[in-house]
Amino acid sequence: MTSPADSGTDGPIVAIDGVSKSFGGFTALQRIDLDIARGEFFSLLGPSGCGKTTLLRIIGGFEDASTGDIRINGRSVRDVPAFQRATNMIFQHLALFPHMNVTDNVAFGLKMKRMDRASIAIRVATALEQVRLKEFATRPVDQLSGGQRQRVAMARALVNDPDVLLLDEPLGALDLQLRLHMQEELRRLQRSLGNTFIFVTHDQEEAMRMSDRIAVMDGGQIRQLGTPEDIYERPRSRFVASFIGHANLLPARVIGDAGAGLVMAECDGIRLACRTHPETPPLRTGTIAVRYEKVGIRPAADAAAAADDIATGRVVERVYFGSAVRFQVVGSNGTTLTAQLADVELARSIAENDEVILSCAPGAAVLVEDD
Amino acid sequence: MKRGRLALALLLAPGLLWLMAFVMLPLGFLVVMSFWSSSIFGTVPDFTLSNYRRFFDNPLYTELLLKTLRIGIITTLISAVISYPIAYFISRQSGWRKFALVVLLFLPFWTSYVVRTFVWLPILGRNGAINQALMSIGIIDQPLEWLLYNEGIVYLGLVYVYTLFMTLPIYLSLEKVDPRLIEAAVDLGARPLDIFLRILLPLTWPGILSGGIMVFLLTVSAYVTPQLLGGPSGIMFGNLIAAQYLTGNNWAFGAALSVVLAGVVLLLLLVTGRWVGIQQVFSGGRS
Structure with a gap:
């Protein structure tokens, strides 16, 4: 297990408290209660339409909960817009900026924080090193392979050192070999950086291989919460x-x-x-x-x-x-x-x-x- | 391989013939004619530079050309500022609302632009709607004379008639922007202005450019709008050219003026084109 990240507060880094969500007449989430510990690799696992992505998007601030509240680092984020949250997301379709090269993609979040150029350059270089993309710094992103694009997306999120990294099935589009490789890579990064990862997937093997804990979801509810071993054995x-x-x-x-x-x-x-x-x-x-x-x-x-x-x-x-x-x-x-x-x-x-x-x-x- | 080439040639033939017959030939003829000489007896083949000399000798002509370019540039900028919000608004709609708005966007093209220019006369004229309304509620005693026949009103007319040529390409390029990119930018801390400057503007730049070129070309060659609305003070280069053919009976000089205008515009596009990345218009946004 990773040691908890440096900031001092105890208690869960993400506390989800009675969160429901309905779209029109459809109930996507039914009163979810869930605490996610600091430094944890946590997976939301379930078939498509189970509400896992909706829950992730609510944490990231891309959807509002119909009821309930979410606290990140102990503070309610109900009124915190997405661009101010201490979360970063790796999107299912990566959503790399096509008009920027690798470096500009990775530097985007730091530029938005109005960080000075020298610090940005150092942090981007470190991030690219972490995901093993140093030689590709000036490549346009449309000249990268699937796995490389994946790593750019990882670096673009991680360079901001988010309290919580949200991952929305980012490995879904990769072929099996690459997928297994990226799973290891993600796990390695999470352990060395110590950030909290919340990982959405419908692939139970992927969830078991990577997670400290898994919430199995179905029909907008958490059906079972536990370690991979718990869930498999019991x-x-x-x-x-x-x-x-x-x-x-x-x-x-x-x-x-x-x-x-x-x-x-x-x-x-x-x-x-x-x-x-x-x-x-x-x-x-x-x-x-x-x-x-x-x-x-x-x-x-x-x-x-x-x-x-x-x-x-x-x-x-x-x-x-x-x-x-x-x-x-x-x-x-x-x-x-x-x-x-x-x-x-x-x-x-x-x-x-x-x-x-x-x-x-x-x-x-x-x-x-x-x- | 041979078959493929033959098929290609046959497929291209109608378009190429059309271009040759109706674009290249008249243009070539225009260039040739600009070296002829015109007199009250007609225009006769010749090889003289006097038409060009006449243009460069009289500073009024150059001034009119510069004024025309200025009107073209300012009209293009105003059109961009007006078009972008409209295009953005429509691109955010969905379903029948979007459809209805796009149809509305095309609606003005259903009538001739001469008609659309003419309708300003009963609105702005001496006895027009605005003057009548203001006089009837007692704000003014005399009709306002400055509503028509000045340079400002030419801008109004040109922007009104040509803005949609810009709105449409901007709308199309906004439609191509993946909304998930905006979500990703928001996630990385981008505020609305950052999103506009760093995501939307660069990704829709080809649309802005192609719309801008269209509006600029239409504007610098305009002559109906300045004639109808601008009066003597609103005159543009197009009016000067038209006058050579329609009243001055000096076709050779008209041809020379046309060649000068076309040459200057082409040069301007080449120079500024390098600077603003015009090749993006033809390469779909990749620089």
């Missing part, structure tokens, strides 16, 4: 379990206590000892979420039964990924389950139409609330 709701990673989702009823804080749940004869999120109330019915990689699979010929076995079945589809193999299995009770095997050696011995045994360790599955 989803609260069916929505979060299905949106993050790949999971088998089985409608289930609770049949008792499995000990060790686990709940025994049952779906079509398959019984699983499930974890729950600490804040989940006692449930009578719900959904069992089992990650594909948490389902074990072995040939039925391996007769030795094990305590973790949950079902037998037949492989109907086998998909090879390189790093893993994914099997779709129809159980003898008719339920379809997917298992993913990272052990490619073992996977080689299982073919389509083979009879298999599926297993799942106690606590590997999570019981979540239905939506």
